[in-house]
Amino acid sequence: MTDSFAEMKRELYELMQRSRRGNFAPPLPEGVTPSEARTIMMVAGLRCEGEDVRPGRVAEMTHTTPSALSQTFKTLEEKGLIERRRASGDYRAVTVSLTEEGERVAEEGRRLRDEHMDAAMAYVGVEEMQHLVRIMRKMTEFYEQDFERAGKSRAEGDDAPCA
Known part of the structure; x- marks a missing residue:
């Protein structure tokens, strides 16, 4: 594992924690x-x-x-x-x-x-938001597959936000 990959992983965990607390x-x-x-x-x-x-x-x-x-x-x-x-x-x-x-x-x-959401999208930009949605969709698919592999339903997993 390269230093840059480890740094990116650390930053991702940190951002995920900040988003949960914020x-x-x-x-x-x-x-x-x-x-x-x-x-x-x-x-x-x-x-x-x-x-x-x-x-x-x-x-x-x-x-x-x-x-x-x-x-x-x-x-x-x-x-x-x-x-x-x-x-x-x-x-x-x-x-x-x-x-x-x-x-x-x-x-x-x-x-x-x-x-x-309009303000967030205007701040980030439509193209960047499209990338974010694509990435979040992939991450959601990963976690759903991970739950299935572990024999859990989504309801048993971590809390998910409501629309």
């Missing part, structure tokens, strides 16, 4: 925490896909434990951003939906996320 996420809509925003965005996204939004699915997609998600749902309900209802036909099943105010917060979250 707050490189888009700004949040006013009045919500990162966990609440992530949950609202996931509920909105699942609903857009035409799914009945079930707490278990939200927990799975946000890599959150059901008990932690339950607490987040409770807070979002208290803030008037979501509603939980019993699903018809199965009294045990619960569905989650955004209130009108929750929809407004989700829309604001999408706007802030898009502005943030």
Whole structure:
């Protein structure tokens, strides 16, 4: 292994650690925490896909434990951003939906996320971002294959960010 390769590997690990510790996420809509925003965005996204939004699915997609998600749902309900209802036909099943105010917060979250990404892309440049996306796709494929080789599902692996 050459010194330059070892240096590049060290720098990559350092940058990965900095990105994990740093707050490189888009700004949040006013009045919500990162966990609440992530949950609202996931509920909105699942609903857009035409799914009945079930707490278990939200927990799975946000890599959150059901008990932690339950607490987040409770807070979002208290803030008037979501509603939980019993699903018809199965009294045990619960569905989650955004209130009108929750929809407004989700829309604001999408706007802030898009502005943030536009600014990042303008700063880095479209060509460089295309390279980054290509490289990240390859790295994701590598890690997915690595999980498969180890007999793990992606859900058992490290936390992944939500869109």
